[in-house]
Amino acid sequence: MSARTLRIATRKSPLAMWQAEHVKSRLLALNPDLIVELVTFTTKGDIILDTPLAKIGGKGLFVKELEVAMLTGDADIAVHSMKDVPMEFPEGLELGVILERENPTDAFVSNNFKTLEDLPQGAIVGTSSLRRQCQLQNLRPDLIIRSLRGNVQTRLSKLDSGEFDAIILASAGLLRLEMDSRIAQYLEPEVSLPAGGQGAVGIELRSNDEETLALLKPLQHDTTAYRVTAERAMNRRLEGGCQVPIACYAVENNGELWLRGLVGSVDGKQMLTAEYRAPVAEAEALGIKAAEDLLGQGADKILAKVYADA
Numbered sequence: 001m002s003a004r005t006l007r008i009a010t011r012k013s014p015l016a017m018w019q020a021e022h023v024k025s026r027l028l029a030l031n032p033d034l035i036v037e038l039v040t041f042t043t044k045g046d047i048i049l050d051t052p053l054a055k056i057g058g059k060g061l062f063v064k065e066l067e068v069a070m071l072t073g074d075a076d077i078a079v080h081s082m083k084d085v086p087m088e089f090p091e092g093l094e095l096g097v098i099l100e101r102e103n104p105t106d107a108f109v110s111n112n113f114k115t116l117e118d119l120p121q122g123a124i125v126g127t128s129s130l131r132r133q134c135q136l137q138n139l140r141p142d143l144i145i146r147s148l149r150g151n152v153q154t155r156l157s158k159l160d161s162g163e164f165d166a167i168i169l170a171s172a173g174l175l176r177l178e179m180d181s182r183i184a185q186y187l188e189p190e191v192s193l194p195a196g197g198q199g200a201v202g203i204e205l206r207s208n209d210e211e212t213l214a215l216l217k218p219l220q221h222d223t224t225a226y227r228v229t230a231e232r233a234m235n236r237r238l239e240g241g242c243q244v245p246i247a248c249y250a251v252e253n254n255g256e257l258w259l260r261g262l263v264g265s266v267d268g269k270q271m272l273t274a275e276y277r278a279p280v281a282e283a284e285a286l287g288i289k290a291a292e293d294l295l296g297q298g299a300d301k302i303l304a305k306v307y308a309d310a
């Protein structure tokens with residue numbers, strides 16, 4: 001039998017390429033005869049760099065072109081940061097597996113200051129995430145938040161050029177690219193609750209492609225999958241993702257998930273939280289429960305205002 005070729009669709013950013021190469025090497029380790037090719041794409045989210053994501057609108061800014069490639073047969077799987085993956089998949093595609101989570105926290109990156117607390121009054125912090133902005137302003141209303149888009153390297157070079165006193169990035173991206181020496185402080189979830197799915201990589205494929213799914217199955221990390229399932233269920237019920245001030249983070253302990261969710265206003269003046277726990281088998285229901293608690297506290301009004309202002 002001739003060797004099978006598996007084509008992986010990926011964005012071109014160094015982090016996306018790292019994640020695709022990681023999946024490739026794990027698949028090759030398990031299937032030495034497999035031929036794995038990377039097919040690269042530029043997504044809408046990579047092109048529009050001067051606008052905060054919440055304003056661009058439309059879900060799946062970083063994934064749509066990859067999904068089209070799978071549907072047309074130009075690729076077999078797509079490797080995604082789970083944080084960027086919309087809650088609903090297009091007809092004919094599904095999430096296959098979720099890999100073990102990297103550090104899910106946000107990182108405080110600065111050349112001049114060791115911690116968030118060290119920042120002087122009125123310091124300029126770069127982030128385009130409304131979730132990070134909300135929590136930073138809640139803690140430190142004096143800070144000035146300025147928009148910062150682009151891939152990890154672009155954002156670091158903007159910090160280095162002196163445009164910002166500090167920037168906030170996902171720790172996972174810096175760790176994967178072996179740039180964790182740039183992290184001044186890992187922000188605890190109590191300080192900056194991560195986005196749902198942050199730090200986890202997922203693989204999408206065609207729903208009817210049993211042969212490919214069988215290849216992917218050994219990469220599944222069950223604990224990560226339970227955690228991310230609860231987080232995404234909360235996001236789905238709130239109809240939001242990583243482009244709005246919604247944060248959610250689940251941990252697993254002895255077969256039980258603890259989920260903390262947060263919805264806030266961009267200025268950080270309003271911040272609603274909910275915390276629930278449930279057995280891992282009830283991950284989905286747990287996420288919905290936290291979302292409904294937040295909605296009961298007025299999360300829908302806060303989010304409606306974010307969309308109206310965008």
Ligand SMILES: NCc1[nH]cc(CCC(=O)O)c1CC(=O)O
Nearest residue numbers: 081083169170172173198199200
């Ligand atoms: N929205 C862009 C994005 N998508 C995933 C990551 C980091 C890696 C991860 O969360 O797995 C980043 C960069 C960032 O937020 O700093």
